[in-house]
Amino acid sequence: MIYIEPKTLDRVNVWLTPTFDKKTQLTVKEMIANDPQGLEESFYKSLAFGTGGMRGVMGVGDNRINKYTLGKNTQGISNYLKRSFPSEILKVAIAFDCRHNSATLAKVVADVFSANGIEVFLFSDLRPTPELSFAVKYLDCHCGIVLTASHNPPEYNGYKVYWKDGGQLVPPQDNEIIAEINNLEYSAINFRADENLIKYIDTNVDEAFANASLKNGSYNTPKQAKENLKIVFTSLHGTSITMIPKVLEMAGYSNTQIVTEQAKPDGDFPTVVSPNPEEPEALKMAIELAEKSNADIVIGTDPDCDRLGIAVRNNEGKMTILNGNQAMAIKTYFLLQQWKSQNKINGKQFVASTIVSTPMIEKIAQKFDVEYKQGLTGFKWIAKMVKDFPQLDFIGGGEESFGFMVGDFVRDKDAVTATLLACEIAAQQKAKGNTLYDYLTEIYNEVGYYKEHLISVTKKGKKGAEEITNIMTSLRDNTLVTIAGSKVIRVEDYASSEAKNIISSTSEILDIPKSNVLIYYTEDGSKIAARPSGTEPKIKFYISVKTLEKKGAMQKLQQKIEAIITDLKLG
Incomplete structure (x- = not known):
């Protein structure tokens, strides 16, 4: 017999009231009778906004994605918009991805906004998040809303909120809106749509976005070089099929093969274990096609088209996947080269990344005398930098999880423009007789060799969340002295906003918003970060190592990573 806490039962009883439709009530009753474990998981807490908005398993309950939890979000945002812009005609845009129920839930969200007198622009079909x-x-x-769970498993969906600048919610709006939502009862949701306020959009916005992507992602690549680049592209059953092939064709890339088995949008993602380009398995079919056709580059995007994986030919001529840090370094270096060649760098530009990404980006920025800014995980923080520093030109920014943002016409990671940028770099390198892998090696030779490794440990459900909390508590309470034989010299705890210098026994305040992240730095230049995911039931460990030695550098760095994994018992 599973014990269910009284607070959870109180939540359950609310869902048995007439506020909820009869089908929902019946489902709750069936769970009470036959699935107490599922009942506990569905109701023990309310879904919260994390790094990339709100994501969760679809189903009934406060801890699930459904018309009522999303309706409550939308009602709260409607109230907040009315209070924030009392004299303006309010407008919101809504998009959705390929996931099960995304189109239906998007219409629910549109209904609630319109019921509150807010004009809605709803995409008529699935579209990329950027x-x-x-x-x-x-x-x-x-405001803008997109219904997506990015690369999460098929049973998930999600709700991302964007503000006037096109970036995701950040302080103070995020906490104010969350407070508004939390203060609402489900009975306060107005589902009675005003269809006259809902306008469907498609081709006009598509064309404008495609042209803007072309403008921001193109860098004077000769026509012949574009035609000579052999590209394999896969959308992994997601939304990018609606835009990336079109943009590549507009840019002049006529030699693009699409993985047809993965081209049709499908929320079951039937050909992959996970539709996440961070996972090598996700690009397996694309790489196989590339090997058969002797392609130069493979591009694969996640379901909502904000992340992209890249595979290129290594020194042995075999396709190899670039990790997110390597891809980010290549794009950042290339962009800075372009700006420098055009004499556009004057001390009023910046590039950006995150606290768990490679330190290599800062080194690249220093080489080009461009300011480097660093924020928490999530592109909402990079978008906030663009807003907070209007006196500076934002050149580009990225994070280790396969996302990149070129300029500020989109205020989130954008696989459409980043794909075009990657192809521009590859085409120009091929015209010189090089590969992207050769270009990466040149960058390493300039700024030093870096290697990163990510370990994700999945801990599902209520018990898993408790285990993740315990792991982070243990790391804080039992500060490591050495890691893989190298002395710890600095510890940054973003939950307490404190950085401790172990050598000098001093501390400083971290000028970044609080977050549940802990980072260790060691004497030999290694960096190890621990962070619970804000979008998945995982705790992530980010390992970064470096060396200035060129001979056998990557092999030595791999050995160092393995030693760290062994020492921290992460293997």
């Missing part, structure tokens, strides 16, 4: 970010500014909206 296009929604673009649409918010293009249509002069106050």
Whole structure:
């Protein structure tokens, strides 16, 4: 017999009231009778906003994605918009991805906004997430919503909120909106749509977004070089099929093969274990096609088209996947080269990354005398930097999890423009007789050799969340002295906003918003970060090592990573 806490039962009883439809009530009753474990998981807490908005398993309950939890979000945002812009005609844009129920839930969200007298621009079919970010500014909206769970498993869906600047919610709006939502009862949701306020959008915004992507992702690559680049592309059953092939064709890349088995949008993602380009298995079919056709580059995007994986030929001529840090370094270096060659660098530019990404980006910025800014995980923080420093030109930014943002016309990671940028770099390198792998080696020779490794440990459900909490507590309470034989010299705890210098026994305040992240730095230049995921039931460990030695550098760095994994018992 599973014990269910009284607070959870109180939540359950609310869902048995007439506020909820009869089908929902019946489902709750069936769970009470036959699935107490599922009942506990569905109701023990309310879904919260994390790094990339709100994501969760679809189903009934406060801890699930459904019309009522998303309706409550939307009602709360509606109330907040009315209070924040009392004299303005309010407008919102809504997009959705390929996931089960995304189109239906998007219409529910549109209904609630319209019921509150807010004009809605709803995409008529699935679209890439970065296009929604673009649409918010293009249509002069106050807010934007996209229904997506990015690369999470098929049973998930999610709700991402964008503000007037096209970036995701950040302080103070995020906490104010969350407070508004939390203060609402489900009975306060107005589902009675005003269809006259819902306008469907498609081709006009598509064309504007495609042209903007072309403008921001193109860098004077000769026509012949574009035609000579052999590209294999896979959308992994997601939304990018609606935009990336089109943009590549517009840019002049006529030699693109699409993995047809993965081209049709499908929320079951039937050909992959996980539709996440961070996972090598996800690009397996694309790489196999590339080997058969002797392609130069493979591009694969996640379901909502904000992350991209890249595979290129290594020194032995075999396709190898670049990790997110390597891809980010290549794009950042290339962009800075372009700006420098055009004499556009004057001390008023910056590039950006995150606290768990490679330190290599800062070194690249220093080489080009460009300011480097660093924030928490999530592109909402990079978008906030663009807003907070209007006197500076934002060149580009990325994070280790396969996301990149070129310029600020989209205020989120954008696989459409980043794909075009990657192809521009590859085409120019091929015209010189090089590969992207050769280009990466040149960058290493300039700024030093870096290697990163990510370990994700999945801990599902209520018990898993408790285990993750215990792991982070243990890391804080039992400070490591050495890691893999190298002395710990600095510890940064973003939950307490404190950085401790172990050598000098001093501390300083971290000027970054609080977050549940702990980072260790060692004497030999290694960096180890621990962070619970904000979008998945995982705890992540980010390992970064470096060396200035060129001979056998990557092999030595791999050995160092393995030693760290062994010492921390992460293997």
